[in-house]
Amino acid sequence: MWRRLGHTSRKSAPLPDAAYVELVDMVARPVMPVAFMGIALACVGLLLASRKQDALLLALTLAGIAVDIASVFLVLAYQRRAAQATILADEARGWERRYAIGLFSFAALLGAINARALMMAHPPESSLVPMLTSGLAFVFAGGVVSNVAFRPRLCAVGLALSATPTVIGLVVRATEATDIHILLGFVLQALLLSAFAVVGLLWAAETHATTRRQIISKLDFAKMARRDDLTGLANRVELRERFDEASTRLGPNEYLAIHCLDLDRFKAVNDAYGHLTGDLLLCAVTARLLTMVRREDTAARLGGDEFVIVQIGVRHPDEALLLARRIVRVLGAPYEIEGRSIQIGVSIGVALAPRDGLTLEQLVTRADAALYRMKRGGRGGVVFAEEPPPPSAANDS
Missing domain, CATH: 3.30.70.270 (Reverse transcriptase/Diguanylate cyclase domain)
Structure with a gap:
């Protein structure tokens, strides 16, 4: 899988500036997925913090909410800037870096919330915490794959930061289970989340490659319409x-x-x-x-x-x-x-x-x-x- 992602990245190395700017625009422009992720984290995190009466869970949740609000304002600022004039490649790289910082910070906080909640003491039959943490991890993974698939490296790092601590927490819970059915339930959740992340990364790589080809073809046709056929000079x-x-x-x-x-x-x-x-x-x-x-x-x-x-x-x-x-x-x-x-x-x-x-x-x-x-x-x-x-x-x- 990592070789495939790396191969996609190497193919993207000579990506024309105009195509790169368009890919960044596809990632950085949508605001609803970013806002929805923040709402999901706030609901689950606050519920878990209230349930466990844990100050660290509350602090992690509030930090995640703050990061998400900052990310929403970043997307809105990008939308205003994009509406003013054409964004060139160097500026687009700056916007992508800022977007990546917000995404990675949010993913890391989400993973920390899930890991903290899963590794705390629970009644053996309790299903609330694993249900909420797994649900939050799946929702975030789906959102990342659908919204950031055009930039596979962003997608891979975001998924790793959120899913890995959650999987570790589920495995720890499995080792503490005395009932075979509960043990298998935790293991199954960990495997499903891992498989979802892997499939999501492969899908992101394919989406990136397909979108890249489409954008380059569109730019080539646009260039042909603006160039002299014989000399290649501007028309x-x-x-x-x-x-x-x-x-x-x-x-x-x-x-x-x-x-x-x-x-x-x-x-x-x-x-x-x-x-x-x-x-x-x-x-x-x-x-x-x-x-x-x-x-x-x-x-x-x-x-x-x-x-x-x-x-x-x-x-x-x-x-x-x-x-x-x-x-x-x-x-x-x-x-x-x-x-x-x-x-x-x-x-x-x-x-x-x-x-x-x-x-x-x-x-x-x-x-x-x-x-x-x-x-x-x-x-x-x-x-x-x-x-x-x-x-x-x-x-x-």
Whole structure:
């Protein structure tokens, strides 16, 4: 069983961040199971403490109630945070750690309550304590398996902390029994709880694996819908998402640069060598382009030989100019495509937010207009919105 859980964990090691965040969300969002566990522990613990007049049982029960209340507030805080904006992987790890602390503390206190109650002196025929402790252990195990199965390690530790002391207490009671039927009853309860925990862990491992595959498949389909089929760059959908995200983080002294790129002489390559060569050339252009943009920037293909780059964190327009000139230089170097040396160029129009507009449509329109002023005045250069084309641009048609 532990090998199986470990195997599941190893398979989950390369889990994409988005899939991990979704799994954490499935565990940390539900509040009713957490509240119900607290109510069950409070009812059983207080009844046992009252029955046995035991201060330690009462203290353990009150501590369990306090931990559960804190866990409920943690879940509510998570729900509020998740409703505000997307939670990234690093933050999700923090939420999972806090949730795990609450879960493990609650499980340990529940196990301690059961062990304390079972190991106290009882009349041989008494069935109240084993009935209540076993019932509480089964309810908690069922709740953990159903609610935390998506994270098998949390499930395994929670079950171990709650079930192990309960099983030990039942075995101790069995060794003290003089009636064979009572002895077998305690042993049977211990075996059933152990078996339930084992089956629950195996089910959690299978649930995790199945859910993981489903989430990754869903993310892959979503990614395909936001990516250009040929180059793998962002398409219009992802371009808008990344722009909207970047614009919300735009600082008071920052620009967001929109670079509109159009390849020069690409149509001539298509006409001379065919569309397959043209597609290979676009992929080669993409590979070079990706070496020049940072991870936080966005490179997108809008179709044909038209590309857009969203450059964030620009403190001065010269930073955008430096990137654009580097793109012109690097993309203008010769390409080796199917044994042919092919050379093209690129013209770039640049618009800056908020100076030239605030929406993606405004900025692309103004950058595109600058690009075509460059095309009319001479290809292979860079023009900012509302700037005339540089007189040094070569007239290459």
